[in-house]
Amino acid sequence: MLYLIPTFQNPSGVTLAAGRRQPILDLAExxxxxxxxxxxxxxxxxxxxxxxxxxxxxxxxxxxRIGSFSKILAPGVRLGWLMGPPGVIERLVGSGLRCMSGGVNPLMANILATYCTQGLLEPHIERLRAIYHRRRDVMLESLAAHMPPGVRWTRPGGGFFIWVTLPAPLRAAQVVDRAREANLWVLPGDPFFAEPPAGQHLRLAFSYVTPEQIRRGIEALGAVLTARAD
Ligand SMILES: Cc1ncc(COP(=O)(O)O)c(C=O)c1O
Structure with a gap:
């Protein structure tokens, strides 16, 4: 089995280029x-x-292919969907999850089915796109304005995340601790590695915070990094 998050990946925000997709499918074949x-x-x-x-x-x-309402409606609904070859879907539908544990929450599934069939999901996603697009732009502008030399970051074309790479001798764990003292919460990159991590990464999410909070947060992060770099 090959597991991939090819589009606006968590945690890096990067997307697998169109030209690299067919070669991966050829390898899978x-x-x-x-x-x-x-x-x-x-x-x-x-x-x-x-x-x-x-x-x-x-x-x-x-x-x-896995989809989820967590990113486009609300994480608390705990509902997603799966698209795939009919034979595999049939095996999953006949699996223990549905037959022995009752399956997904039917009340929530029916509420969401009504929401979708009334045509409410698409305009909602349209609004989200505009909001997150603006937040991403504000975060990218703030990073350009406040990061000290040597810090690199990704430029996601969608999704929630920007992945920051710190230059040595900066260490993500120390930066996260110092940021917390300044009342700023950022996630270290380490938990996202299967291999031993390099300790040089931070994951920034622009989805939940307002543009003003993003500006203040990135300015504060810049101050933490600059202090460590001295
Ligand atoms: C790539 C990816 N898949 C799945 C999920 C979780 O989705 P769900 O809340 O539907 O379990 C996340 C949430 O962080 C995610 O980043």
Missing amino acids: RYNLLVIEDDVYRDLAFEGRPPTSLFALDGGRRVL
Whole structure:
């Protein structure tokens, strides 16, 4: 099995280029891998359409594509969806989750089905795109204004996250502690690594905070990094 978050990835915000998608599917074919495309951020695109999903490219043969209402409606509803080859979907529908644990919350599923069939989801996503796009722009502008030399960051075309790489000798763990003293909460990158982490990364989320909070937060982070760099 091959698990990927190819579009507006968590934690880095990066997107797998269109030209690299078919070669990955070719490899999956060659090694007979089932591909899981975790695609929960695709709808939150700020700069036109993201590259075609692996699921669509592959014609739904060996890719299972995951979607979630967590990123486009509310995390608390705890509901998502799965697209995939009929044989695999049938096996999942017949699995223990549905037969023995009662499956998903039917009340929530029916509320969301009504919400969607009334055409309310698309305009809501449209509003979210505009809000998150603005927040991303404010965060990118603030980073450019306040980061000391040597700090690098990604420029996501959608989703929630910017991935910051700190130059040595700055260490993410120390930066996170110092930021907390300044009442600023940032996530270190370490928990996102399967391999031993380099300790040089921070994940910044622009989704939840207002533009004004982003400006103040990035300015405060810049002050923490500058103090450490001295
Ligand atoms: C790539 C990715 N997939 C799935 C999820 C979680 O989705 P859900 O809340 O539907 O379990 C997240 C949330 O952080 C995520 O970043």
